[in-house]
Amino acid sequence: MSSQFSLLGQRRFLPFFSTQFLGAFNDNVFKTALITMVSFKAISFAGFDGKQLATILPGLFILPYFLFSATAGQLADKFEKGRMIRAIKLLEIAIMALAAWGFIANLLWMLVLALFMMGVHSTLFGPVKYSYLPQHLGEHELVGGNGVVEMGTFVAILLGEIVGAAIVSVTDSGLPVAALVMLTAASGWGTSLGIPASPPAAADLRIGWNPVTETLRTIGFAHKTRAVWMSLLGISWFWFYGATLLAQFPNFAKESLGGGEVIFILLLAVFSVGIGFGSLLCEKLSRGHVEIGLVPFAAIGLTVFGIDLYWAIPATPLAPGASLTQFLQYGAHWRMLADIALIGISGGLYIVPLYAMVQTRSEKTHQSRIMAANNILNSAFMVASAVLSLMMFKFGLSIPQVFLATALLNAVVALYIYTLLPEFLMRFVVWLAVSLIYRIHSQGSERLPRQGAALLLGDAVRPSDTLVILACSPRPVRFVMTEASLRNPLLGFVLRQNGVILVPEGESLDGALTLERIREAIAEAAVVAVFSGDPKVLPGALTALPADIRRIDTTLRTSRRKGLFQAARITFAETA
Numbered sequence: 001m002s003s004q005f006s007l008l009g010q011r012r013f014l015p016f017f018s019t020q021f022l023g024a025f026n027d028n029v030f031k032t033a034l035i036t037m038v039s040f041k042a043i044s045f046a047g048f049d050g051k052q053l054a055t056i057l058p059g060l061f062i063l064p065y066f067l068f069s070a071t072a073g074q075l076a077d078k079f080e081k082g083r084m085i086r087a088i089k090l091l092e093i094a095i096m097a098l099a100a101w102g103f104i105a106n107l108l109w110m111l112v113l114a115l116f117m118m119g120v121h122s123t124l125f126g127p128v129k130y131s132y133l134p135q136h137l138g139e140h141e142l143v144g145g146n147g148v149v150e151m152g153t154f155v156a157i158l159l160g161e162i163v164g165a166a167i168v169s170v171t172d173s174g175l176p177v178a179a180l181v182m183l184t185a186a187s188g189w190g191t192s193l194g195i196p197a198s199p200p201a202a203a204d205l206r207i208g209w210n211p212v213t214e215t216l217r218t219i220g221f222a223h224k225t226r227a228v229w230m231s232l233l234g235i236s237w238f239w240f241y242g243a244t245l246l247a248q249f250p251n252f253a254k255e256s257l258g259g260g261e262v263i264f265i266l267l268l269a270v271f272s273v274g275i276g277f278g279s280l281l282c283e284k285l286s287r288g289h290v291e292i293g294l295v296p297f298a299a300i301g302l303t304v305f306g307i308d309l310y311w312a313i314p315a316t317p318l319a320p321g322a323s324l325t326q327f328l329q330y331g332a333h334w335r336m337l338a339d340i341a342l343i344g345i346s347g348g349l350y351i352v353p354l355y356a357m358v359q360t361r362s363e364k365t366h367q368s369r370i371m372a373a374n375n376i377l378n379s380a381f382m383v384a385s386a387v388l389s390l391m392m393f394k395f396g397l398s399i400p401q402v403f404l405a406t407a408l409l410n411a412v413v414a415l416y417i418y419t420l421l422p423e424f425l426m427r428f429v430v431w432l433a434v435s436l437i438y439r440i441h442s443q444g445s446e447r448l449p450r451q452g453a454a455l456l457l458g459d460a461v462r463p464s465d466t467l468v469i470l471a472c473s474p475r476p477v478r479f480v481m482t483e484a485s486l487r488n489p490l491l492g493f494v495l496r497q498n499g500v501i502l503v504p505e506g507e508s509l510d511g512a513l514t515l516e517r518i519r520e521a522i523a524e525a526a527v528v529a530v531f532s533g534d535p536k537v538l539p540g541a542l543t544a545l546p547a548d549i550r551r552i553d554t555t556l557r558t559s560r561r562k563g564l565f566q567a568a569r570i571t572f573a574e575t576a
Contacts, residue, residue: 004141004144004145004147004148004280004283005148007137007141007144007145007148008148011194011196012136012137012196013136013137013145013148014194015191015192015193015194015195015196016085016132016136016195017148017149017152018188018191019085019089019188019191019192019195020125020129020149020152020153021152021153021155021156022156022184022185022187022188022191023089023092023121023122023125023156023188024152024153024156024157024160025156025157025159025160025163025184026092026096026160026181026184026185026188027118027121027122027157027160028156028157028159028160028161028164029160029161029163029164029167029177029180029181029184030096030099030114030115030118030164030177030181031057031058031061031115031118031160031164032160032161032163032164032165032168033103033164033165033167033168033177034057034111034115035057035058036164036165036168036169037168038057038108057112057115059383059386060112060115060116060119061115061116061118061119061122062119062379062382062383063116063119064116064119064120064122064123065119065122065123065126065375065376065378065379066215066376066379066380067123067211068120068123068124068211069123069126069127069215069218069372069373069375069376069379070208070211070214070215070217070218070369070372070376071207071208071209071211071214072123072124072126072127072368072372072375073127073218073368073369073370073371073372073373074205074207074208074214074368074369074372075124075127075207075368076127076128076131076368076369076371076372077127077131077200077201077202077205077365077366077367077368077369078200078202078203078205078207079200080197080198080199080200081128081131081132081135081195081197081198081200082192082195082196082197082198083197084124084128085125085128085132085192085195086189086192086193086195088121088124088125088128089185089188089189089192090189091117091120091121091124092118092121092185092188092189093182093185093186093189095114095117095118095121095185096114096181096182096184096185097182098110098113098114098117099111099114099115099118099178099181100174100178100179100181100182101178102114102174103174103175103177103178104174104175104178105174106174123375126371126372126374126375127368127369127371127372127375128368129149129371130355130358130359130367130371130374131201131359131367131368131370131371132198133145133146133149133359134359134360134364134367135198135199136196136198138446139289139290139360139446139450139474140289140445140446142290142356142359142360143282143283143286143289143290143291143352143353143356144282144283146279146282146352146355146356146359147279147280147281147282147283147348147352148279148280150275150276150279150348150351150352150355151275151276151277151279151280151348152276154272154273154275154276154279155272155273155276157272158268158269158272158273161265161268162265162268162269163180164177165261165265167180169261201364201365201366201367201368202365202366215376218369218372218373218376219373219376219377221363221366221369221370221373222362222369222370222373222374222377225361225362225363226420226421227357227361227421227423228357228358228361228362228370230417230420230421230424231292231354231355231357231358231361232354232358232370232373232374232377233377233417234295234350234351234354234417235351235354235355235358235374235377235378236374236377236378236380236381237381237410237413237417238302238347238350238351238354239378239381239382239385240381240382240384240385241302241347241385241406241410242347243381243382243385243386244385244388244389244402244403244406245271245340245343245403245406246268246271247385247386247389248389248399248402248403249264249267249268249271250264251399252267252399252400253267255317255399256313256317256398256399256400257313257314257317257318257327257333258317258318258320259318259324259327262323262324263324263327266324266327266337267337267340270337270340270341270344271340271341271343271344272344273341273344274340274341274342274343274344274345274347274348275344275345275347275348276344276348277344277345277348278298278344278345278346278347278348278349278350278352279348279349279351279352280348281345281348281349282294282348282349282352282353285349285431285435286353289445289472289473289474290353290356290357290360290474291353291427291431292353292354292357292423292424292427293424293427293428293429293430293431293432294349294350294353294428294431295349295350295353295354295424295428296414296418296424296425296428297349297428297431297432298346298347298348298349298350299346299350299410299411299414300346300414301342301343301345301346301349302343302346302347302350302407302410303407303408303410303411303414305339305342305343305346305407306339306343306403306404306406306407306408306410307404307407307408308335308339309336309339309340309343309400309403309404309407310400310401310403310404310407312332312335312336312339313332313336313400314330314332314333318330358370358371358374360450360474389402392405422497423476423497425497426476426493426494426497426498429490429493429494430467430470430471430494431471433467433490434467434468434471437467437565437566438467438468438471438558438565438566438567438568439565439566439567439568440468440471440472440568440569440570441567441568441569441570442472442570442571442572443569443570443571443572444571444572444573445472445473445474445570445572447552447572447573447574448472448473448474448475448527448552448572449475449527449550450474450475451525452525452550453521453522453523453524453525453526453527453528453549453550454527454528454549454550454551454552455522455527455528455529455530455549455550455551455552456469456477456527456528456529456530456531456552456554456572457529457530457531457551457552457553457554457575458529458531458553458554458555458556459531459532459555459556461531461556463481463485463486463488463491464488464491465556465558465568466479466481466491466494466495466529467491467494468556468558468568468570469529469554469556469570470494470498472570472572473527475527476497476498476499476526476527477498477527477528477529478498478499478500478501478521478526478527478528478529479495479498479500479501479528479529479531480500480501480503480509480514480517480518480528480529480530480531481495481500481501481502481503482502482503482505483502483503483505486500499521499526501514501517501518501521501528502517509530509532518530522549529554531554550574551574551575552572552573552574552575553572553573553574553575554570554571554572555570555571555573556568556569556570557569557570
């Protein structure tokens with residue numbers, strides 16, 4: 001995993017990473033300090049008591065995502081991103097100055113206004129955050145880069161929540177938190193000065209300011225590409241799942257476990273560290289490209305460990321106010337913490353490939369607007385999470401039962417998404433099979449085109465070796481094969497899902513019908529693989545194809561199995 005951390009030493013990544021880390025930290029210091037203050041200091045506002053305010057304020061922060069995400073996406077596509085980030089950071093300084101005044105003067109209305117404005121700040125930054133990366137990272141770096149960003153985001157959230165709650169808990173003065181949020185905002189602007197320029201994706205775009213029509217149009221952009229839309233729904237579903245857990249952690253720690261704030265912070269820390277670790281692990285498991293096969297694997301983890309979490313929760317809580325030491329002395333709690341950590345790891349493995357897939361499959365001129373659609377959907381799913389949780393509580397479910405219901409619902413949602421887009425399931429089968437059988441050394445995979453037609457040409461390979469080629473390709477590959485090659489159920493499923501081109505019975509690879517099918521696939525901008533073993537099999541027939549079709553010589557060598565795994569060396573070389 002060293003290659004992804006090497007990005008932190010590069011100007012194209014470090015200033016951006018530092019800026020978004022400080023922004024996430026500041027968001028959560030401010031939000032948590034405000035919510036802790038109204039929850040524990042008997043504060044009321046506009047007729048709402050502290051408990052009601054603690055529920056309403058997070059919704060106020062999310063509201064700008066619904067109102068302004070579409071506009072934010074347009075701005076991020078139209079303007080140079082480095083300059084836009086610096087403008088957003090100046091806005092953050094102004095908002096934090098307002099918040100600092102509110103903390104020092106104890107003006108709750110001013111703090112509420114600042115919270116709404118910080119929601120606006122985050123709404124503006126979100127589309128820039130995820131559309132910046134594809135402009136400065138190669139596709140082979142996107143998974144690792146997204147992993148580092150997600151890890152940093154969740155660590156920043158965790159630290160911000162701990163620091164925000166701690167400051168308000170130990171002092172009645174608003175000065176410390178005011179000073180911290182101002183210092184962090186200024187530091188974020190300072191790091192943003194080092195962010196390199198990012199050419200606008202759609203400089204001629206005319207901004208539409210109507211939030212309703214532009215929101216619908218933005219969702220429409222995202223819906224055009226099926227793989228992108230399904231990925232956005234997958235990301236939003238994880239935020240539904242995560243929001244359900246995080247929203248219940250405080251009461252879960254108090255009522256189900258008998259602990260206090262320290263136990264709540266422990267649960268939050270374990271979950272956040274798990275997501276960070278899972279995010280970093282993605283690059284190691286992805287073999288240098290966007291591997292959506294990890295998504296079903298992670299979805300299984302979200303369900304399995306969510307179910308086990310329900311069974312791991314002790315039936316009888318500890319005595320109220322139990323200390324951390326008392327909590328950790330109970331063996332069942334270690335199993336419960338392991339489940340929460342594994343849910344977090346599964347979450348990291350789940351969202352990073354989906355973000356990378358959205359970045360690589362969406363139109364370059366619409367990337368920021370697609371990410372704005374992601375923010376809108378995320379917000380809607382988090383609101384739906386709160387509504388569904390309230391409904392389950394109304395029907396008498398306990399917090400552990402809500403966790404169980406969410407884990408089971410995750411299985412239903414996952415099956416629904418994979419039914420609509422079988423590519424996820426197919427890639428999972430390939431990834432799992434190859435991981436269990438081969439140890440692959442790949443060279444030249446960056447030559448495989450991300451868009452447009454291409455021909456992979458090479459010597460004959462065993463049907464099972466097609467899995468290695470699929471595992472190294474970021475796109476589906478349509479193999480030209482005989483019906484006999486598909487007799488294995490696993491291979492048959494995978495190759496048919498990829499759109500195998502069947503050689504008619506009694507015809508050779510250079511038969512008229514086979515060549516016509518190849519030409520049709522090329523016309524559809526597919527990657528077609530022809531492994532004949534005989535350079536004379538297609539005598540001049542392939543020359544009838546357009547001259548600009550990329551042709552890539554593919555060499556695959558496998559060794560005998562030694563120990564548990566079989567070694568495979570594959571090389572891609574573009575022909576002249």
